[in-house]
Amino acid sequence: MAKNKKVLITGADGFIGSHLTEALVREGYDVRAFVLYNSFNTWGWLDHCAEDVKGNFEVFAGDVRDPYGVKRAMEGCEMVFHLAALIAIPYSYHSPDTYIDTNIKGTLNILQAAQELNVSHIIHTSTSEVYGTAQFVPITENHPLQGQSPYSASKIGADQLALSFYRSFDTPVSIIRPFNTYGPRQSARAIIPTVISQIAAGVKEIKLGALHPTRDFNYVEDTVRGFISAATHSQAIGEEINIGSNYEISIGDTVKLISEVMGRTIEIIADDARMRPEKSEVTRLWADNSKAKQLIEWEPEYAGIEGFKNGLKKTTEWFLNQENLIRYKSDLYNI
CATH class of the missing domain: 3.90.25.10 (UDP-galactose 4-epimerase, domain 1)
Structure with a gap:
């Protein structure tokens, strides 16, 4: 990934997204941060980002459920890090329809806009929840998928949609599958x-x-490096890659x-x-991270x-x- 490349980060106002925004700005990329529109004009955690990052990225307020807004946000961007999603499992029991709209339809909007705009690489965010309870450990990317909550079902749908675009249209998509990320700024529901x-x-x-x-916890700095490593390796296109600590x-x-x-x-x-x-x-x-080590030269520091x-x-x-x-x-x- 060449320096000064224009990149879009959806979900940039969230926990992992804000850390990724900071990391990419520090590495010299031209970052457009897609945040969820709200009448308070707040940018989530980006309102509290590090001083050396403030003012050094562009903000686009919108909603991934809106295809027109998504396409506007992606114009001029060579690469998209797609993190925007509803992720709280208990809330998915309460309001599953919103998860389908945001996680599946939102991903569809990204994929369709990428087709029209000739985006060079989409890094799509999955989750270890798509595996359900481990049927074998450590869990490889070939582990069966099992929707044990409306949330995980919506993420399975989004992942498969992304892979279908790669297989049907050669859309340059990589699936990054972080296991349980933790660190500063994480929601207290975790x-x-x-x-x-x-x-x-x-x-x-x-x-x-x-x-x-049991869980396989990953410090947010390791997760962020996983995203960036996937973006810098063309071998990641068309692949599903676990980002986990193997612990x-x-x-x-x-x-x-x-x-x-x-x-x-x-x-x-x-x-x-x-x-x-x-x-x-x-x-x-419990993650098997050997594919990440081999394919994108990533391994956890924590x-x-x-x-x-x-x-x-x-x-x-x-x-x-x-x-x-x-x-x-x-x-x-x-x-």
Whole structure:
């Protein structure tokens, strides 16, 4: 990917998208950040981006569900990082129609505009949730897909739509499949920010859902490097690529590790409101990242137990900054 190349990032106002925006600006790319239009004229996390990045990217406010707006946003861009999506699993039980519109129709709008505008590369964001509970570990890209929530079903649909455009029209698409990304700016509906924000707020009894499921956590800097690595390797076109640490840990042990890192003693309280339906709960995720190493020369810097601890330390430091913590409602459960 040549420097000064014009790139569009959808979902640039979100957790991973804002970090990716900062990284690409710092590497000298001409970045257009697609943020969700709202009457408050807020740009999500880009309102709080690093000082060296502020003013050095263009903002386009719109909605990926609008094909006209998507095409306008993509005009003049050689590459698109498509991160815009609805991702909260509990909310997908509540409002599945919005997930189909945003995640599938939004992706269709990106793909169709790319066809008309001759975009050179689309990096489409998938999720480890498309695999469902692991049928074998570590999970390779050949693992069966299983929709265990409306969210994961919508992402399977979006992934397959993207691959269908590659196979039908030679649309230059790469599927990047991050496992559980964590770090500064993540929504408190996710497990790690939920625990950190509650402890940081002085709570000693932490409300959580199921503790037995395992996850493969990835620090956001590693995930961002995965996106950029895919964009710089043409071999990634037409491929599905796991971005994972190849390290499995249970939710219960993750909570213990966070309390250890923060030097606090806590008690875990089971909260029925945070439990997923039994058949919907993904009980095991563990990534095989060998394809990423071979194809796009990517591997995690925050790997294994020590890497995870280092990532948690950086995450807790960010949350313990009162300017950041004040933006979270740690006493409320947000689906």
